[in-house]
Amino acid sequence: MSDNLSRARPAAGGGLMLRERREGWGGATFRPLGRWAPLRRLPCRVASFFLSNPGPLMSRASAIPSLVLLTGAGISRESGLDTFRDADGVWSRVRLEDVATPEGFERDPVKVHAFYNARRHGLRDPEVVPNAAHLALARLERLWPAEVLLVTQNIDDLHERAGSPAPLHMHGELLKARCAACDAVLPWADDLGLEDRCPSCGAEATLRPHVVWFGEMPLEMERIEAALTACGVFVSIGTSGTVYPAAGFVSLARRAGARTVELNLEPSHGASLFHECHHGPATGVVPAFVEALLASAPGLRETE
Ligand code: BJW
Numbered sequence: 609m610s611d612n613l614s615r616a617r618p619a620a621g622g623g624l625m626l627r628e629r630r631e632g633w634g635g636a637t638f639r640p641l642g643r644w645a646p647l648r649r650l651p652c653r654v655a656s657f658f659l660s661n662p663g664p665l666m667s668r669a670s671a672i673p674s675l676v677l678l679t680g681a682g683i684s685r686e687s688g689l690d691t692f693r694d695a696d697g698v699w700s701r702v703r704l705e706d707v708a709t710p711e712g713f714e715r716d717p718v719k720v721h722a723f724y725n726a727r728r729h730g731l732r733d734p735e736v737v738p739n740a741a742h743l744a745l746a747r748l749e750r751l752w753p754a755e756v757l758l759v760t761q762n763i764d765d766l767h768e769r770a771g772s773p774a775p776l777h778m779h780g781e782l783l784k785a786r787c788a789a790c791d792a793v794l795p796w797a798d799d800l801g802l803e804d805r806c807p808s809c810g811a812e813a814t815l816r817p818h819v820v821w822f823g824e825m826p827l828e829m830e831r832i833e834a835a836l837t838a839c840g841v842f843v844s845i846g847t848s849g850t851v852y853p854a855a856g857f858v859s860l861a862r863r864a865g866a867r868t869v870e871l872n873l874e875p876s877h878g879a880s881l882f883h884e885c886h887h888g889p890a891t892g893v894v895p896a897f898v899e900a901l902l903a904s905a906p907g908l909r910e911t912e
Contacts, residue, residue, distance in 0.1 A: 671840075672753050672905055673839065673840020673841050673866075674756065674757075674835075674838060674839045674840055674841075675748075675752060675754070675755070675756045675757070675839060675841050675842075675843065676759065676832075676835050676836055676839040676841075676842045676857075676861065676866075677748075677756065677757070677758045677759065677843050677845065678759050678761070678842070678843070678844045678845065678847065678854060678857055679745070679758070679759070679762060679767070679845045679846055679847065680760075680761045680762065680844075680845070680846045680848065680854070681697075681762060681846060681847070682845070682846025682847060682848075682872060682873055683739075683741050683762070683766075683845050683846035684739075684742075684762055684764055684766050684846070685846070685873075685889075686739045686741070686889060686890060686891050687736055687737060687738060687739045687742070687766055688730075688733065688735055688736045689730065689731075689766075692848075693848050693850065702723060704822065706719065706720075707720050707723040707724075708821045708822055709821050709823060710821055710823060710824065712821075713816060713821070717802060717813075717816075718801075718802065720816075720817070721799075721800055721801050721802070721817075724782065724800065724817040724819070725799045725800060727763075727782055728783065728798070728799070731764055731765065731783070732797075736764075736766075737766075737769070738766045738767075738769045738770035739766075739890070739891050740890075740891040740894070740895050741845070741846070741890035741891050741894035742766050742767055742770035742772070743770045743771070744894050744898040744899075745758060745767065745770070745772060745845075745894065745898065746767070746770040746771035746772045747771075747898060747902075748898045748902065749772055749773065750771070751902055751908065752901075752902070752905070753905065753908065754840075755835075755839075757776065757831075757832070757835040757839075758772050758774075758775045758776065759775070759776045759832055759835075759854075759857075760775045760776065760777055760779075761778060761779045761847060761851070761854050762777070762779070763777065763780050763781050763782040763819050764782060765782070765783055776827070776828055776831070776832065777827065778820070778826040778827050778828060778832065779819060779820040779826060779827075780817070780818045780819035780820045781818050781819070782817065782819065783795060783796060783797055784796055784818035785804075785815045785816065785817060786815070786816055786817075786818040787808060787809060787814050787815055788814045788816060789806060789809055789811040789814040790806060790808050790809035790811065790814075792807075792808035792809065793818055794806075794807060794808065794815075796815075796818075800815055800817065826853060826854070829853065832857070833860065836857055836860045836861045836864065836866070837860065837864040838864070839861060839864075839866050840865075840866055840867065841866055841867050841868075841901075842857065842861035842862070842866045842867070842869070843868075843869045843870075843871060843897070844857070844858060844868070844870050844871070844872070844876070844878075844882070845871045845872070845890065845894060846871070846890050847876060848872075848876050849877040849878035850877050855877070855878060858870075858878055858881045858882060859881055862881065862883075867883050868881065868882045868883050868884070869882060869883065869884045869885070869886070869897070870882040870884070870885040870887075871885075871886050871893045871894055871897055872885075872887060873887060873888065873890070875887060
């Protein structure tokens, strides 16, 4: 695939990070070796609920843990995009069997193309912009002095627009098409249909949305699983915890020793699996959590 993301992640200040396993932060963590990000100063605006009740994330800091951040449709809700399983969500209007399975596409490709074309249009709405939660995660990625992997189930591009350097889109990307004949993955901002030829191999009617449907393998699972088993903190944001394999990430990270945190409007299906939960709209709980996390990292100075 042209957008194979399995490259090593560069350290915040450039170059690659070497890692050493350490204990701390409620579990196994990694400490970056060799190249630390430049020291930074933070404004220390820490959300009051974290200040008044600092959890183990704040109090047991002995090394800087690497982070895996998982996002779902809830993070984009306040940007104007629908979730799937809420009462007014996508699945209240269309059957997922019709538009989010390979069998549905085989049965009625015109209908499936129309569904994703409409969502591509929705993404171009000038009112659909990254919100405070997307921006906070991009800031965390920029400032955190250890590795951060942002994995999103979302196919929108709001993380990129917020400044996240390389979110891993495990369920694909709305603004890309894929050719069933040659496997090329192509940028695709406009309508897609059976009349379109693959710009890479020239085949007719072989292009499909570059999204992962039910029954298909999500993208880059090896890289995600490696990060989950190595991280010190796993944070799940705006996802109902109903769709696998993403719904299983918390168990995998926890078994490997990570501290696990849920940030969601309401308790998700897997809420009991998390060490720590903060419930409320993403634009409130995510920036507050990010500020608290940044404030807990010793010796951080802001370079913005
Ligand atoms: C807010 C908020 C605010 C609202 N602030 N929060 C039986 C048992 C177990 C598994 C299976 C099974 N039968 C089949 C399976 C496997 C299947 C599956 O999990 N099915 C379940 C439904 C049971 N999974 C698959 O088929 C996957 N592939 C697979 O498993 O391959 C095999 C494999 C084996 C081994 C290893 C690895 C793989 C593929 C899944 C593909 C999912 N595709 C979709 C469509 C993508 C394209 C598109 O967008 O159209 O992905 S479905 C849809 O669900 C989309 C999402 O990414 C995904 C997850 O949804 P998400 O993000 O959680 O949204 P919601 O709506 O569910 O939740 C939103 C949350 O936000 C809610 O909690 C709200 O409260 C909250 N919220 N406003 C904060 N303001």
